[in-house]
Amino acid sequence: xxxxxxxxxxxxxxxxxxxxxxxxxxxxxxxxxxxxxxxxxxxxxxxxxxxxxxxxxxxxxxxxxxxxxxxxxxxxxxxxxxxxxxxxxxxxxxxxxxxxxxxxxxxxxxxxxxxxxxxxxxxxxxxxxxxxxxxxxxxxxxxxxxxxxxxxxxxxxxxxxxxxxxxxxxxxxxxxxxxxxxxxxxxxxxxxxxxxxxxxxxxxxxxxxxxxxxxxxxxxxxxxxxxxxxxxxxxxxxxxxxxxxxxxxxxxxxxxxxxxxxxxxxxxxxxxxxxxxxxxxxxxxxxxxxxxxxxxxxxxxxxxxxxxxxxxxxxxxxxxxxxxxxxxxxxxxxxxxxxxxxxxxxxxxxxxxxxxxxxxxxxxxxxxxxxxxxxxxxxxxxxxxxxxxxxxxxxxxxxxxxxxxxxxxxxxxxxxxxxxxxxxxxxxxxxxxxxxxxxxxxxxxxxxxxx
Amino acid sequence: xxxxxxxxxxxxxxxxxxxxxxxxxxxxxxxxxxxxxxxxxxxxxxxxxxxxxxxxxxxxxxxxxxxxxxxxxxxxxxxxxxxxxxxxxxxxxxxxxxxxxxxxxxxxxxxxxxxxxxxxxxxxxxxxxxxxxxxxxxxxxxxxxxxxxxxxxxxxxxxxxxxxxxxxxxxxxxxxxxxxxxxxxxxxxxxxxxxxxxxxxxxxxxxxxxxxxxxxxxxxxxxxxxxxxxxxxxxxxxxxxxxxxxxxxxxxxxxxxxxxxxxxxxxxxxxxxxxxxxxxxxxxxxxxxxxxxxxxxxxxxxxxxxxxxxxxxxxxxxxxxxxxxxxxxxxxxxxxxxxxxxxxxxxxxxxxxxxxxxxxxxxxxxxxxxxxxxxxxxxxxxxxxxxxxxxxxxxxxxxxxxxxxxxxxxxxxxxxxxxxxxxxxxxxxxxxxxxxxxxxxxxxxxxxxxx
Numbered sequence: 001x002x003x004x005x006x007x008x009x010x011x012x013x014x015x016x017x018x019x020x021x022x023x024x025x026x027x028x029x030x031x032x033x034x035x036x037x038x039x040x041x042x043x044x045x046x047x048x049x050x051x052x053x054x055x056x057x058x059x060x061x062x063x064x065x066x067x068x069x070x071x072x073x074x075x076x077x078x079x080x081x082x083x084x085x086x087x088x089x090x091x092x093x094x095x096x097x098x099x100x101x102x103x104x105x106x107x108x109x110x111x112x113x114x115x116x117x118x119x120x121x122x123x124x125x126x127x128x129x130x131x132x133x134x135x136x137x138x139x140x141x142x143x144x145x146x147x148x149x150x151x152x153x154x155x156x157x158x159x160x161x162x163x164x165x166x167x168x169x170x171x172x173x174x175x176x177x178x179x180x181x182x183x184x185x186x187x188x189x190x191x192x193x194x195x196x197x198x199x200x201x202x203x204x205x206x207x208x209x210x211x212x213x214x215x216x217x218x219x220x221x222x223x224x225x226x227x228x229x230x231x232x233x234x235x236x237x238x239x240x241x242x243x244x245x246x247x248x249x250x251x252x253x254x255x256x257x258x259x260x261x262x263x264x265x266x267x268x269x270x271x272x273x274x275x276x277x278x279x280x281x282x283x284x285x286x287x288x289x290x291x292x293x294x295x296x297x298x299x300x301x302x303x304x305x306x307x308x309x310x311x312x313x314x315x316x317x318x319x320x321x322x323x324x325x326x327x328x329x330x331x332x333x334x335x336x337x338x339x340x341x342x343x344x345x346x347x348x349x350x351x352x353x354x355x356x357x358x359x360x361x362x363x364x365x366x367x368x369x370x371x372x373x374x375x376x377x378x379x380x381x382x383x384x385x386x387x388x389x390x391x392x393x394x395x396x397x398x399x400x401x402x403x404x405x406x407x408x409x410x411x412x413x414x415x416x417x418x419x420x421x422x423x424x425x426x427x428x429x430x431x432x433x434x435x436x437x438x439x440x441x442x443x444x445x446x447x448x449x450x451x
Numbered sequence: 452x453x454x455x456x457x458x459x460x461x462x463x464x465x466x467x468x469x470x471x472x473x474x475x476x477x478x479x480x481x482x483x484x485x486x487x488x489x490x491x492x493x494x495x496x497x498x499x500x501x502x503x504x505x506x507x508x509x510x511x512x513x514x515x516x517x518x519x520x521x522x523x524x525x526x527x528x529x530x531x532x533x534x535x536x537x538x539x540x541x542x543x544x545x546x547x548x549x550x551x552x553x554x555x556x557x558x559x560x561x562x563x564x565x566x567x568x569x570x571x572x573x574x575x576x577x578x579x580x581x582x583x584x585x586x587x588x589x590x591x592x593x594x595x596x597x598x599x600x601x602x603x604x605x606x607x608x609x610x611x612x613x614x615x616x617x618x619x620x621x622x623x624x625x626x627x628x629x630x631x632x633x634x635x636x637x638x639x640x641x642x643x644x645x646x647x648x649x650x651x652x653x654x655x656x657x658x659x660x661x662x663x664x665x666x667x668x669x670x671x672x673x674x675x676x677x678x679x680x681x682x683x684x685x686x687x688x689x690x691x692x693x694x695x696x697x698x699x700x701x702x703x704x705x706x707x708x709x710x711x712x713x714x715x716x717x718x719x720x721x722x723x724x725x726x727x728x729x730x731x732x733x734x735x736x737x738x739x740x741x742x743x744x745x746x747x748x749x750x751x752x753x754x755x756x757x758x759x760x761x762x763x764x765x766x767x768x769x770x771x772x773x774x775x776x777x778x779x780x781x782x783x784x785x786x787x788x789x790x791x792x793x794x795x796x797x798x799x800x801x802x803x804x805x806x807x808x809x810x811x812x813x814x815x816x817x818x819x820x821x822x823x824x825x826x827x828x829x830x831x832x833x834x835x836x837x838x839x840x841x842x843x844x845x846x847x848x849x850x851x852x853x854x855x856x857x858x859x860x861x862x863x864x865x866x867x868x869x870x871x872x873x874x875x876x877x878x879x880x881x882x883x884x885x886x887x888x889x890x891x892x893x894x895x896x897x898x899x900x901x902x
Contacts, residue, residue, distance in 0.1 A: 061814075062810065062813040062814045063812075063813040063814070063818070063819050063820075063821070064809050064810060064812065064813030064819065064821050065813070065821075091806075093806070094806065094809060094821060094843060096822075096843065096844060128806070129806030129807075129809070129810065130805065130806050130840075130845060194793065195793060195807075195810070199814075254792040254793060255790075255791070255792060256791055256792060256793045256807075256810065256811065256814070257810075257813075257814040258810065259810055259813060339706075340706070340707055341705040341706060341707060341792075341882070341886070341890070342645065342646055342705060342707045342890055345886070345887050345890035345891045345892075346890065346891065346892065348887065348891040349890075349891030349892045351891070351892050353892075354580075354581065355542075355544070355545065355579065355580025355581050356580075356646075356707075358515050358545060358580070359513065359515060359580065359646070359707065359708075359709065359710050360707065361514075361515065362513040362514040362515030362516070362708075362710060363512075363513045363514070363650075363707070363708040367514070368514050368515065369514075370514070370515050370516075370545060371547075389581075392545060392547065393547060394581060431792070431887060432887060432891075433884040433887045433888060435792070435796070435887075436796050436799065436882060436883060436884045436886075436887055437884060439792070439793055439796035439797065439800075440796045440797065440799040440800030440802070440883075441796075441797065441800045441802050441804075
C-alpha cells in the first residue's frame with residue numbers, strides 16, 4: 001500500500017456518518033426463516049449516510065440489463081443519494097415491468113424505513129435471472145435491516161456477507177488519507193465470483209471507445225464505496241470512471257459480463273475538506289488527484305479480491321502486455337489470452353505453455369508479428385522477468401525453470417509485442433474442474449441461474 | 452443423407468486413382484520405435500493421386516501461422532497438386548526459418564519418394580507448437596509410407612489414424628453421386644478435438660467481412676478431401692470456400708483458433724465428367740451445384756464428427772439463431788452463446804438455463820432487445836420447438852419439460868431475436884471437467900503443447 005494510505009477497520013462504515021446492516025429474509029425462499037436470521041446466510045443489506053451524499057455510479061454495458069441497474073442509472077442524473085438497498089439471491093433481471101416496479105418499490109421501502117427523501121435510495125441486486133422478487137420477504141428484510149443499522153465493524157461485516165452469492169468469503173477494506181489537511185476515510189465492499197468480466201460505463205450505454213471497455217465484452221460484480229470526503233457529484237463521477245477503468249473493468253474470471261454489474265460511490269462530505277470540484281479537467285488540482293488515487297486504490301484492491309475468490313480459481317495471473325500498436329489492441333490481446341480455455345487450463349496445470357499464449361495472441365483482433373513477440377514470467381509486481389520466448393524464439397530458460405515460474409498461486413505474465421506504445425494490464429484466473437463442477441449445477445436446483 | 456448421395460467405403464481412397472498410407476515414425480520421439488509401428492499410434496500419412504489434380508485449400512486466419520500452412524498457401528497459386536504429406540505430434544509452428552526449411556523438405560521428400568513433379572506435394576502438421584521437426588524420423592516415415600501406399604479401406608484407415616492427436620477416434624467418410632451422367636466419388640478424413648474454432652480463408656489472410664469468419668475469432672483441425680471429379684482449380688476453390696463457410700467454419704469446441712487449421716481438396720478428374728469450370732459466377736451450372744452440394748455435405752459431416760469427438764465433450768448443441776439485424780450480427784450472437792463458459796457448463800449439467808443464454812446475447816456485439824428474444828429447444832433438425840422464453844418472458848413450459856429437452860446428448864437450441872433477417876447456425880459443445888483435466892496436462896510432460 002502506498003505510504004499515503006493507512007488501512008483502517010470498518011469497511012463501508014469507516015467513513016464518518018455511515019451505518020450499515022445485513023439481514024436474512026429468505027430471498028431465495030429456502031423456507032428456513034423469514035425476516036429473521038436463523039443461521040442462513042444474510043441476503044439483504046442496507047447502507048445509509050446521516051446526510052445526503054454526492055453519488056456516482058458505473059453500470060454494466062450488457063444490453064440485457066437488470067431493473068435495479070436501470071433505476072440507478074436514472075437516479076444518477078441528479079448526482080445525489082443517501083442510501084443503498086442491496087439483495088442477493090435474485091438479480092431482478094429479465095423480469096419485465098413488474099421487475100421495474102419491484103426495484104422502485106425497494107428504493108421506496110428503504111426511503112420510508114430510513115426516513116430519507118424520496119428518490120434518495122439506490123438499489124443493487126444479484127442472484128437468479130428471470131425470477132420475480134419475493135417482495136413480501138424483501139419488505140420484511142428492509143424493515144429488519146433498518147432496525148439493525150449501526151457503524152461497528154460487525155455491521156459492516158454483516159452487510160458485506162449479505163451481498164455475497166457464490167463468493168466463498170466477504171470482500172471489504174477501508175483506508176484513511178489526508179485531503180487538504182483533513183483526515184478522510186474511504187471504504188468499500190464488493191461481491192463477485194462468477195459471470196465476471198465487467199465492462200461498465202457511467203450510464204450502462206456502450207462507449208464507442210472508452211479505454212478498458214471494448215465493445216462486445218463480457219460478472220455480476222457489485223461494489224459499494226463510501227467516503228466522508230467532500231466532492232462535487234460530477235467530479236466524483238469522473239474520478240470513479242477512471243478508477244473503474246483501471247480496476248473492476250480490468251478483471252476477468254470467466255469472460256461473462258453480467259446483466260447487473262454495478263459500482264456505486266457515496267460521498268457525504270463530513271470530513272470537512274474544501275469540496276473538490278472543477279469546471280474543466282484542466283482545473284483538476286492536487287486534492288482531486290489525491291482523492292482519485294485513493295478511490296482507485298480501493299477499487300483495485302476490491303477487484304483483485306474478486307479474482308482471487310473467483311469460482312474454482314486456483315491461480316491468479318496478472319497479464320502485463322506492452323508494445324501493442326495502441327491501447328485498444330493491447331486490451332484485445334490481453335483479453336484474448338485471458339479468456340482462452342486452453343491458456344486458462346494450462347495455468348491451472350502450472351504449465352508454462354507459450355504455444356497456447358502466442359496462439360491466442362494470433363487470433364485476437366490485435367495486430368501481432370510472431371518474430372517480435374516476447375513472453376515471460378515474474379513474481380507479482382516484479383520487473384525481474386524470466387523470458388520463455390524472445391522475438392518469437394524460445395530462450396535458454398529450461399522447462400524446469402519455467403515450470404517453477406508458473407507454479408505459484410499468483411504470478412505475472414509479461415507479453416511484449418514490440419510494435420508500438422499500447423499497453424494493458426488484466427487480472428485473470430485459471431479454469432479448473434471446480435469451476436465446471438460448480439457451474440454445471442444441479443438440475444434439480446433451479447437456483448443455479450446466474451446474474 | 453440426401454437421396455442423391457450414396458455412402459461408400461474407402462474414405463480418402465474411395466475416388467479412383469488415390470492411394471494412402473499411415474505409419475509410425477516416432478515424431479514425438481517417444482523412443483518406442485523408429486520408422487516402424489510397434490503398437491504406437493501412427494503419426495505420418497501420405498496421400499497421392501496417380502495423376503496431377505486440381506487443388507484448393509482453406510487455411511487458418513490466425514496471424515501466428517505454422518510453416519506447413521505457409522507452404523500450402525504459396526503452392527495454391529498454381530492450383531495443381533498430386534500428393535499430401537501429413538504428420539501428427541508436431542505442429543511445426545513458431546519454428547522460424549528452420550521450420551520453413553523443414554516443411555519444404557517434407558514436400559521434397561514426399562515428391563522424391565512418390566516420383567512426382569517438384570512443387571506437387573502439399574504438407575499438413577498438427578501437434579506441439581515451438582518444437583523443431585525431428586527430420587530424421589520424418590524422412591524415415593515418408594519413405595516407409597511410400598512403400599505402404601494402397602487403396603484399400605485399411606490404407607485409408609491407417610492414414611486417418613496417423614493424423615489424429617487428442618482425437619479419441621478417426622474421422623472419415625466417402626460418398627458417390629452422379630455428375631453429368633458419370634459416377635463421381637468424393638471422400639475425406641479429418642482430425643481435431645481441441646483448439647477448435649476454425650476461421651479459415653483461401654490464403655490465410657483475414658477477410659474484411661467474409662460470412663462465417665468474423666475478424667478476431669478463434670483448432671487445429673485438418674481436413675483432406677479427394678475426388679475423381681473433373682473440375683477446374685479456380686472453380687474448385689470457389690466450391691470449397693462456400694463449403695467451409697458452411698461447415699468447418701461453423702464449429703466450435705473451445706473457442707481457440709489454431710495456428711495450423713487446413714482443409715485441402717484434390718480433384719484428379721478420373722471420373723471422366725465434362726470438367727466443371729466457369730468464367731463468372733453467373734455461369735455456374737447444374738453440375739457445379741451438384742458438386743458443391745456433395746463437397747459441402749462431406750465437409751459438414753466431417754466437421755460435426757470433430758465437435759462430437761471434442762475434448763471432454765458430453766453434449767453437442769446445434770445453435771440455430773434467426774432474426775438478427777444481419778448475418779454478421781447473427782454470427783456474433785451464436786459465437787457469444789457458444790463460447791460462454793457459463794452457458795457451456797450449464798449444457799454439461801443438462802440445465803435449461805435461459806438466463807445465461809440471454810446474458811451472453813446481451814454482451815455480444817450483436818444488437819438485441821430483451822423484450823423480443825425467443826429461446827427454445829428441439830430434437831436435432833426438428834422444427835417442433837419447446838420454447839422456454841418468448842418475447843423475453845418465460846413461457847408456461849415447466850422446468851421438468853425444459854430439463855427433458857436439454858438432457859439428450861445432442862439437441863438444437865433455437866434463438867430468435869425478432870429484429871431482422873440475419874441468421875446463423877453453429878455446431879457447439881459443452882464444457883466439462885474432462886476438458887479441464889485433459890488440458891491442464893501433466894507439467895512433467897511437455898508434449899501437451901497444442902497446435
